[in-house]
Amino acid sequence: MSLLQVNHVTLRFGGLVAVNDLSFEIPEHSIISVIGPNGAGKTSVFNMITGFYRPTSGEILFDGVNIVGKKPSQITQMGMARTFQNLRLFPTLTVLENVMSGMHSKTSQGVLGALLRTRTQKREEEMIYTVAESCMDFVGIKRYAGRLAKNLPYGIQRYVEIARALATKPKLLLLDEPAAGLNHSEKQELIHLIQRIRQEFDLTILLIEHDMGLVNRVSDQIIVLNYGQKIAEGSPHDVLNHPLVIEAYLGKDEDVV
Numbered sequence: 001m002s003l004l005q006v007n008h009v010t011l012r013f014g015g016l017v018a019v020n021d022l023s024f025e026i027p028e029h030s031i032i033s034v035i036g037p038n039g040a041g042k043t044s045v046f047n048m049i050t051g052f053y054r055p056t057s058g059e060i061l062f063d064g065v066n067i068v069g070k071k072p073s074q075i076t077q078m079g080m081a082r083t084f085q086n087l088r089l090f091p092t093l094t095v096l097e098n099v100m101s102g103m104h105s106k107t108s109q110g111v112l113g114a115l116l117r118t119r120t121q122k123r124e125e126e127m128i129y130t131v132a133e134s135c136m137d138f139v140g141i142k143r144y145a146g147r148l149a150k151n152l153p154y155g156i157q158r159y160v161e162i163a164r165a166l167a168t169k170p171k172l173l174l175l176d177e178p179a180a181g182l183n184h185s186e187k188q189e190l191i192h193l194i195q196r197i198r199q200e201f202d203l204t205i206l207l208i209e210h211d212m213g214l215v216n217r218v219s220d221q222i223i224v225l226n227y228g229q230k231i232a233e234g235s236p237h238d239v240l241n242h243p244l245v246i247e248a249y250l251g252k253d254e255d256v257v
């Protein structure tokens with residue numbers, strides 16, 4: 001069954017068509033990558049799926065529900081989590097607090113509960129702490145738990161974002177250029193982490209990435225965008241050898257494996 005269905009979605013900014021009549025489906029438990037040259041519309045697609053942009057036309061079904069018009073927070077509640085191309089951590093909070101922050105939107109207690117510190121609320125805080133700890137452990141950043149996010153190297157901050165997203169126990173995890181700014185050995189670790197996430201967590205992953213080595217290693221299927229349109233879709237081998245894809249990347253064809 002498809003966890004996500006994007007049906008004939010178009011996004012216009014004035015006269016510019018950023019995404020043009022795009023359709024694709026994401027089967028449950030798969031890892032799908034969206035690739036394409038700069039400006040192809042990849043981030044716009046992520047922003048529509050996560051509710052940051054509203055499509056000009058078309059529908060997006062998540063778990064069978066049309067999510068067009070829903071707020072990002074409502075979509076998060078439905079089981080979607082994302083990381084950002086430009087990191088969005090709370091710089092003056094610790095790693096632990098950042099990871100816990102992702103889960104607070106899911107607690108049942110409101111402001112009154114927080115003030116009264118009801119027993120339920122204390123139990124929830126303990127549960128949030130336990131989940132945050134296990135997610136930090138899973139991605140290998142537990143030793144940084146008490147450090148302020150802003151004082152950590154870029155590569156570690158990326159892992160904090162991933163841990164924060166995982167802690168919300170999403171059905172769909174969207175990773176926006178997770179390898180950006182990472183060196184070769186960090187990229188190898190990230191490939192291993194993405195494969196472990198798929199094995200250990202019951203989730204589906206949608207990835208935007210420029211690093212073709214990573215895309216090739218982790219993806220079940222690849223969707224290629226160019227000028228807002230889908231120009232190819234299929235297995236890594238088929239897509240990365242597709243003439244239209246090679247043409248789209250011409251001039252930077254060293255990226256294509």
Ligand SMILES: Nc1ncnc2c1ncn2[C@@H]1O[C@H](COP(=O)(O)OP(=O)(O)OP(=O)(O)O)[C@@H](O)[C@H]1O
Nearest residue numbers: 013016017018036037038039040041042043044045
């Ligand atoms: N908020 C916006 N307002 C106006 N135009 C926008 C906006 N967001 C994106 N665009 C335009 O839409 C097109 C697609 O941009 P988008 O960022 O989705 O591409 P991308 O494939 O993610 O690129 P990159 O790989 O460089 O991140 C571009 O022409 C971009 O300038």
